[in-house]
Amino acid sequence: MPIILICLIAVYAGLGVFVWLHQRKRGETHYPVRLEWAVLAPALLAHGTVLLLPVLRDQVLITGFGYSLSLIVWLMLMMYCLGSFFYNLRGLQLLLYPCAALSLLLGLLFPGRFIGYQVDDLPFMLHVGSSLLAYGLFGIVTLFAVLILLLNRNLHRRRLSPVVRFLPPLLSLEKMMFRGMAAGFVLLTYSVVSGTFFSESVFGKPLALTHKTVFGIASWLIYGGLLLKHSMMSWRGKKAAVWTIIGFISLILAYVGSKFVLEVVLNH
Numbered sequence: 001m002p003i004i005l006i007c008l009i010a011v012y013a014g015l016g017v018f019v020w021l022h023q024r025k026r027g028e029t030h031y032p033v034r035l036e037w038a039v040l041a042p043a044l045l046a047h048g049t050v051l052l053l054p055v056l057r058d059q060v061l062i063t064g065f066g067y068s069l070s071l072i073v074w075l076m077l078m079m080y081c082l083g084s085f086f087y088n089l090r091g092l093q094l095l096l097y098p099c100a101a102l103s104l105l106l107g108l109l110f111p112g113r114f115i116g117y118q119v120d121d122l123p124f125m126l127h128v129g130s131s132l133l134a135y136g137l138f139g140i141v142t143l144f145a146v147l148i149l150l151l152n153r154n155l156h157r158r159r160l161s162p163v164v165r166f167l168p169p170l171l172s173l174e175k176m177m178f179r180g181m182a183a184g185f186v187l188l189t190y191s192v193v194s195g196t197f198f199s200e201s202v203f204g205k206p207l208a209l210t211h212k213t214v215f216g217i218a219s220w221l222i223y224g225g226l227l228l229k230h231s232m233m234s235w236r237g238k239k240a241a242v243w244t245i246i247g248f249i250s251l252i253l254a255y256v257g258s259k260f261v262l263e264v265v266l267n268h
Helices: 002-026 033-058 065-083 093-109 122-156 162-166 170-196 199-203 211-233 238-254 256-265
Strands: 060-062 116-118
Touching: 002 033, 002 093, 033 060, 033 065, 065 093, 065 122, 065 256, 093 122, 122 170, 122 238, 170 211, 170 238, 211 238
Parallel strands: none
Antiparallel strands: 060 116
């Protein structure tokens, strides 16, 4: 497992360096998509196999910090691959590959506790599955928000850097950000409702007002408010991107951040 993770970190980091160097030299022209996919596809296959083997072998879902982080990274990369067939996601790789490599490195250095849950517990699996998919989608949405801030900054300076020339138009980025946010919000709504109002059937215990609950509801309110303002007032631009990032920080604190504190820092 550590050897495979180290190889995956090297592959994702190498892809990140490759994309950055290419866009600085050539911008959007002649981007070698086939070469990127020839490297990414086997890496994702190996990554997914490592994640699924314990589930298939032992019929348990592992929820430790390192495993959870690795699973979220894999979901984000899979969403990027699938989304590439329907949307122009050029430029997302600039942030996605470095983030993937860094996240896997954190998971390797701080694996946390390997806690397993039986996969036949349907309410719990639906709750965890929706939460992880929401994390992956909002992770992609947050990267879009960062690209929007980068593009806004360059446009206001009236200076188009090679990075900006590599990106899709600003309106396209904002459109994809809000579409991804809407899909993620549906998943997050199920996760929040099932974890809050049906806590006893999902977790086997009554609802407790913990930091996980507070930050989870806070992120749900932030994303819900953003979608409401966008639909009613066509709210967009820099402020919308900033609040999107704040929403993801709150979501991180609700689950991955709390796991890091409990399993790595406090060793509980």
